[in-house]
Amino acid sequence: MQVTQFLKHHFRHFNAAALIDAAEGYKTHLANGNKMLVTLAGAMSTAEMGIILAEMIRQDKIHAISCTGANLEEDIFNLVAHDFYERIPHYRDLTAQDEEDLLNRHMNRVTDTCIPEMEAMRRLENTVLKFWEKADQEGKAYFPHEFFYQILLSGDLEQYYQIDPKNSWMLEAAKKNLPIFVPGWEDSTLGNIYAGHVISGDIKNVHTMKTGIQYMMELADWYTQTAKEESTMGFFQIGGGIAGDFPICVVPMLHQDLQRTGVPLWGYFAQISDSTTSYGSYSGAVPNEKITWGKLGKDTPKYIIESDATIVAPLIFAIVLDM
Numbered sequence: 001m002q003v004t005q006f007l008k009h010h011f012r013h014f015n016a017a018a019l020i021d022a023a024e025g026y027k028t029h030l031a032n033g034n035k036m037l038v039t040l041a042g043a044m045s046t047a048e049m050g051i052i053l054a055e056m057i058r059q060d061k062i063h064a065i066s067c068t069g070a071n072l073e074e075d076i077f078n079l080v081a082h083d084f085y086e087r088i089p090h091y092r093d094l095t096a097q098d099e100e101d102l103l104n105r106h107m108n109r110v111t112d113t114c115i116p117e118m119e120a121m122r123r124l125e126n127t128v129l130k131f132w133e134k135a136d137q138e139g140k141a142y143f144p145h146e147f148f149y150q151i152l153l154s155g156d157l158e159q160y161y162q163i164d165p166k167n168s169w170m171l172e173a174a175k176k177n178l179p180i181f182v183p184g185w186e187d188s189t190l191g192n193i194y195a196g197h198v199i200s201g202d203i204k205n206v207h208t209m210k211t212g213i214q215y216m217m218e219l220a221d222w223y224t225q226t227a228k229e230e231s232t233m234g235f236f237q238i239g240g241g242i243a244g245d246f247p248i249c250v251v252p253m254l255h256q257d258l259q260r261t262g263v264p265l266w267g268y269f270a271q272i273s274d275s276t277t278s279y280g281s282y283s284g285a286v287p288n289e290k291i292t293w294g295k296l297g298k299d300t301p302k303y304i305i306e307s308d309a310t311i312v313a314p315l316i317f318a319i320v321l322d323m
Helices: 002-010 014-031 050-058 069-084 096-104 117-138 144-154 169-176 189-200 212-226 241-248 250-257 287-293 309-320
Strands: 035-040 064-067 107-110 113-116 233-238 268-273 302-306
Touching: 002 014, 002 309, 014 035, 014 233, 014 268, 014 302, 014 309, 035 241, 050 169, 050 309, 064 069, 064 212, 064 241, 069 113, 069 117, 069 144, 069 169, 069 189, 096 107, 107 117, 113 117, 117 144, 117 189, 144 169, 212 241, 212 250, 233 241, 241 250, 268 287, 268 309, 287 302
Parallel strands: 035 064, 035 233, 233 268, 268 302
Antiparallel strands: 107 113
């Protein structure tokens, strides 16, 4: 409880107070028998959010995840190639020539961290392609996260592990068969690689990989079965973008397009955002705007912390975990 006690003593106003309120709201939501969906935007996996996210999954504090394709794959890149990553603390001082030098070394930069192409991306491609081709030849189709679950649970990558496996949120999710929804998976490194293998003919049927529309259908069925009047679903959004916008839209879709009016609205909402409230930006939209779209109700507990998610999310999770 040392972290929690420190935060509650010092975090009293402004974004600090909003952090405490959101964390306590999260705990209350779960204590009332409800469940929580967490969304991951940006490059949270490369920021090694997996260390505490995996613990949240282990302790059943997270019941579903919506994430970008980048977060899905980058947790596994980190799992198998962590020792080859390079941190560049003075990235703001890099010249265009410095950036080109990194390119020539096959080091792809995400802010202050470089992901090694050969040890991470190509190593994973060599394994995942076997699973893609097998499914293709058998006439089967799976979601992107299901292919990763198959690979992780098969043990094929264990020889390459370079971090403690308990710090991989994808591995913990695979063990629990956690529902994951990955809108826009095509906008990822492995999405590009998959397209390349379809073009080259290694994969005959492009639909061997299930699509975003099928993810929404899966999400609609999962939400209908999971969220009941006596047990609502919470929404904890890390960042903005498609990882958050895609899943939150399932409720108005269920109500307005499928006439499943008995399905409850989201029962809790919190967002960590570094996007300035502005003009037409979903990432910068305040929670109340979502009321007009039928996503949240006027009485839904709503929180927004305008800060860096790599700082805020671990602190909120620490409170939820009673650390």
